[in-house]
Amino acid sequence: MTTSTSGAASSTGPSSGSGPEPARGPVHGPAPRASATLPPRPLGFTGRTEALDRLLPCLAPIPENDSAPPVLISALTGMGGIGKTALALEAAHRACAAGWFPGGALFVDLRGYDDDPVTADQAVLALLDALGVRGPDLPATATGQYDTYRALLAARCDRTLLILDNVSDPGQFLPLLPGTDRHRVLVTSRERPDALPVRRIDLDPLAAAESVALVTRALLDADERDDRPAREPEALRELADLCGHLPLALQIAAAMLRRRHPRAIASLVRDIRRTTDRTPLLDGGPVGTDQYGRSLVLRPVLETSYRRLPPGQARLLRLLALAPGTETATWTIAALTGLGREEALSLLEDLAATCLVTRVRGTGGDADPRWLVHDLVRAFATGVVAARPDLREEGEEARERALGFYVLCAHMADARLRWLPGEPEPELFADRARALAWLDRERTALVAAVRWAAEDRYARLSVQLAEYLAEYLEWRRYFDDWITVASAARDAAHRTGDRRGEFVGWDYLGLALRHAGRTDEAIDAHLRALDLSRAEGHRSGEAVQWGHLANALLVAGRPEEAIDAHLRARALHQAHGHVQAEADEWNNLALSLHAVGRTEEAIDAHVRARDLYLAIGDRHGAGIAWNNLARTWEAAGLTAQAIGAYDNALELQREFGDWFGAGMTLGNLAGVHAATGDPVRARAAFLAAADAYTRADAPAEAARCQSRADTLT
Known part of the structure; x- marks a missing residue:
């Protein structure tokens, strides 16, 4: 049995975090993707003159002398396949071309008629990502996420169009409304939202x-x-x-x-x-x-x-309809079908000519184009498979190939995210940025694949995928996805008697719940994992769980219990010679010690963590310890020491290429300079933080630091 160390060390300093939030549903379907730009204009759009004549005036700016109330929400309704999305995109492109939405458009497919429709909680995460809010700056709780989303839209001076596609229930989109009459919302749905104040345009079949x-x-x-x-x-x-x-x-x-x-x-x-x-x-x-x-x-x-399809194309359609997620990359389809990439691509291009599949323009590029199957075509093809035992087995074999491909790639991406200088270079992904880019593109399919693999035949693959996605989901703060993935892996392992897999599932579920603000549930999950590790006599796993339990106890406002749990974890790691894990425990122990006012002991613990990280060559871990030590010195009024420690943290973060961490440290440093009456250095640090966040592809954080710098001009 191996153990998880995800989430052991903290770079956020001695803050105890937010309190628990009322529990939401712990499991959901695949994560959506939102776009801050419109999807391409529909090819071959024809007709719909009357519908456009009704819709476009709802999107147009209201003349200043017009006292009529604006139409804030428009809904295009009609049966599946009638062209609602095409009409919405055609109208949106015309409106944007006319300059009606200088703030652009936000688009998200809520997949209301899939087996697992997108929830509003999932959609707000996708929309925040499209707005540039991601990673450690993303609020942990749903309440904070909605507040941030609405605040961003309220502060957005330029009119923006929000397109919510494929809605099946008002609960999917009502929480996503902007809360201001400046912007406009366009919804597509097979249902008629008669009970809502919506301008509805029902689409009939074409004339x-x-x-x-x-x-x-x-x-x-x-x-x-x-x-x-x-x-x-x-x-x-x-x-x-x-x-x-x-x-x-x-x-x-x-x-x-x-x-x-x-x-x-x-x-x-x-x-x-x-x-x-x-x-x-x-x-x-x-x-x-x-x-x-x-x-x-x-x-x-x-x-x-x-x-009328040739056998190869017919087989490809059947198997593609079974793929997890909504868009599937060519490399994944090659694995699914057992074909070479070029052969799969040739078949896909031929199949696209039948309009049974669609190439998703603007994603994946030439290296790995992505493909979409309309939900009605998908339903037809899965019905074909379900009707014949031989095709069902063909589908199961394809699923195992695709899952093996996802496990391999996720393993390589995870290895790159966890890689430290001096270790052997992981294969497949040349650097951290490429690994994150692949995971970002495939997140929807990967989350779906963990649930896709939850049947007994594939349970081991479900657990492996959950392990390899943990670091990424924590880094990007996709905590709802993490809860879904961990729960599916835990349940699959339990059904098949895989005690190690069940331990891993409970462990990751506890970490995800803690980050999501559901602290009491997190404590329970870690206690369940602790019981499993003890029952198996797995001392290393027990050490990990004591540490993770301690982190949850601290967030729950129980620092004395957290200190005791950290001491247990540290002792077990020391006994087994796990130096990096011991360093993590020193670092996190310091946070609990600081919380109860034992500042000198906290400082000593951070120093011990830093020295252990340096001893094993984990310079990134040392940078985290330096940052936390600086936060503790700052809180203790030791300003000069804090500034020196922030400088040391910054050097190591830059060396490691952790530009987001560098942005955080520079922001902390700017705060010290501002508090001590040195606006020149504070402004320089905020500007440097903005630059670091820009390099980390974190525009919201960069803009915030730039704004702070501007106030010090």
Whole structure:
């Protein structure tokens, strides 16, 4: 049994942190991603003139002499596949091009019709990330996150458009409203939010002429010589009727026509008419059924398209539909299918031509493009897999390959995040920035994969992924994701009798709960892990749990108990020769000693931690100890010593490339200079902190330090 040391050392000084917050649901689905820029304009957008004429005035600025109340929230509603997102993006691009939103747009897909819809708590984290608030500057509790989000929007002078896509319940978006009438909100949903003060625009299927125009344009965009629409107007109208005038079905049908050129439109009409399977797949009814029960025959269109796929493309679609998350990278799809990257990419490009999958523009780049499957297409493909035992086993084998790929890459990324100078260089990721970039891109899929792996057959992979994601989730402060990951791993390990895995799950769950402000639950989790380590006779694991329990006890306002737990942990680590873990315990013991007023002992403990870190070459750990020692000296009124210690911490943080830590230390140093009446040095330190935060890709923190510097001009 190995042990976890994540979260053992603190760089935040002797502060006891925030108190516990009322518990929220401990487990949720994959994390969303928000964008501070609009997704690309929808290709081939056709029709919707009336809807645009109604929507655009709601987004336009109100003339100064107009006393009418503004429309703050607009909702586009209608069945799946009817083009709500496309219309929202078309309107948003037109509004931004007209200069109506100088503050730009924020976009987040709430995946309201997935098995695990995005919660408002998840969405606010994604939106804060898009606004530049991330890492250690991110508030730990949901209350603090919402307060920060609303404060940022309230302080945002330029009008901003917030697009909340795929909402299934008002609870997903109501907490995300800006709280000011300066900005505008655009929601898309299959439901009708009749009980809310929302300007609702219901989308019906396209008019017959618009459907014909959509298919015609799609064919002519591919080949301006394609004269089939002109030669077969009746067949084209019949095809539009068979597609129910649903944009998604029309796009897929147009793709089939492009690929079977020059065969007649009438031949596709005959193929679709032969397909009469209306098997329920989604929302309790046939795919494409609206709220009135009218079948829009999307399934026959999908079935016809699927049957015409070559075997390799058909297999790829089935397996891609099973992938965790919403967007999947090419390398992951290669692992999922067991193909080489270039072969997988070629199949994906061919499949994209059918409109059954979509390349997500603006993500991944040429090195690793990402791919999206519409939820109705995903439902169809998973239904195909579920109907045949041989395809189900094919899917399980693909899942194991994909999980193995995720475990390998997450392991390499975690090794890079934990790497110290002088150790062997980890493979795959050349530096910390590249490891973080990959984890950021794959976070949604990785969190989903831990739950995807929670079945007994893959439980060991669920535990491994949870271990390899811990450092990253803590560093980025994605505590809800961490709770989800740890809970899934713990439960999987418990079901399969994996005592070590269960210990790891409880340990990481305790760490995540403490960081999330749910301190009492964290203490309970660490006690459960402590019991497991004792039952297994695992002294090293017991030492880790005493230390983690001590940190939670301190946050809970029980410093005397924390001191006792730290002393137990330190003694066990000393007995086993775990020098780095012993240094962590000296460092954290000092925080508890300071909390009870034992300042001299706290200073001595920080010095012992610093010296141990230096003895083993952990210069980053030494930098943390120097920073904490400076905070303690500062609180004790030993200003000169504190300034010297901050300087030492800064040197080591810069050496390690920890620019976020350097920003924190420089901010602390600026505070000392300001408090001692030296505004010139305070301003210089704030400016240096802003520069360090910029290098750490932390714009919100950089802006705050720049603002503090400006006040000292």
